[in-house]
Amino acid sequence: MRVMVLGGTGFVGRHAAAALKARGHDVVIGTRHPRLAAARLPAGLRDCESRETHLESLTTRYVWKPLLVDVHAVVNCVGILRERGGETYDRVHHMAPAALALACERLGVRLVHVTALGLRREAKSGFLASKLRGERAIAATSADYSLVRPSLLDGEGGYGAAWLRRVARWPVHFYPWDARGLIAPLDVRDLGEALAILAEGRGRSDWREVELGGSVERTMVEYLGALRALHDGRRALRIPVPAALARIASHACDLLHATPFSFGHLELMRRDNCPRENLLPALLGRAPTPVGCEPPQLRPAYAFAAIPMGHETPVPPSPQ
Numbered sequence: 001m002r003v004m005v006l007g008g009t010g011f012v013g014r015h016a017a018a019a020l021k022a023r024g025h026d027v028v029i030g031t032r033h034p035r036l037a038a039a040r041l042p043a044g045l046r047d048c049e050s051r052e053t054h055l056e057s058l059t060t061r062y063v064w065k066p067l068l069v070d071v072h073a074v075v076n077c078v079g080i081l082r083e084r085g086g087e088t089y090d091r092v093h094h095m096a097p098a099a100l101a102l103a104c105e106r107l108g109v110r111l112v113h114v115t116a117l118g119l120r121r122e123a124k125s126g127f128l129a130s131k132l133r134g135e136r137a138i139a140a141t142s143a144d145y146s147l148v149r150p151s152l153l154d155g156e157g158g159y160g161a162a163w164l165r166r167v168a169r170w171p172v173h174f175y176p177w178d179a180r181g182l183i184a185p186l187d188v189r190d191l192g193e194a195l196a197i198l199a200e201g202r203g204r205s206d207w208r209e210v211e212l213g214g215s216v217e218r219t220m221v222e223y224l225g226a227l228r229a230l231h232d233g234r235r236a237l238r239i240p241v242p243a244a245l246a247r248i249a250s251h252a253c254d255l256l257h258a259t260p261f262s263f264g265h266l267e268l269m270r271r272d273n274c275p276r277e278n279l280l281p282a283l284l285g286r287a288p289t290p291v292g293c294e295p296p297q298l299r300p301a302y303a304f305a306a307i308p309m310g311h312e313t314p315v316p317p318s319p320q
Helices: 011-022 034-040 061-068 089-107 126-139 159-168 188-199 220-228 243-256 263-269 280-284
Strands: 002-006 026-031 049-052 073-076 110-114 145-150 172-176 209-212 237-241 303-306 312-315
Touching (some): 159 220, 188 209, 188 280, 237 243
Parallel strands (some): 110 145, 172 237
Antiparallel strands (some): 303 312
16 A cells, blocks of 8 residues: 655654554655655655655645545644744644545545644634644545544654653653643554554544543653653652743743743643543554553552451561
């Protein structure tokens, strides 16, 4: 099967492309800069064909048609954290995916679209609102599609993932006071494998909406602690930041394009952001790859010794 991976040189796209190739598929890399693609791709993907794709300009189904020649499936991993010039949230997250879905509908091409968990109509973030409009536009077509909503991603080569790993090593963790929502972090390699499997799932109506996450649910500050525990057994000092100040900081980061922290992420952290039904184990046929230090297993306070009468008597642990 010939599969185009849009955003194929990005964090998610590279792993999706690698998983597709490992499964024997012919991969086409969709990227803004085909000449620079080889430098950003792992060695195993450098022989893949590259096609130039600027989603902010691909907002009608007609312009997608030549890009989808000989393609059987498309995996769309494109997303922007912040707007730059013509790369607006609405064009990249909504209009282009809507046009792509219409083109796939006409051409009989399967579409796997990576979106996000936690999207809701009440969201004030332009990033989140545009993602939701894109989902709804795709769902309004009769294309053979899957909307894939992963939780927070960890792995090598990700801007946000690298930033969180670095922050986790700090002796002090600042976090928004009202960021009490749960997340289910997952390894980006697991997501790439799941996307490859979904691309093969032509006609699977039960895969229209696919929510994915790791096996452990944590708050953001707990997640930072789990990352820190991989390198340092000492717990960081946790300092909550007032909600108003955290919001000001998020808008400042958006304005200055500084750090991956954004107003959209702040909104997500205020609510649970976990799969309603986690399909990752079913897709992979195994448990998700652990992310961060696994929580300790609970042990009973008492040992129980069986006696011949069929009863169990609690025996206090030895003081030694």
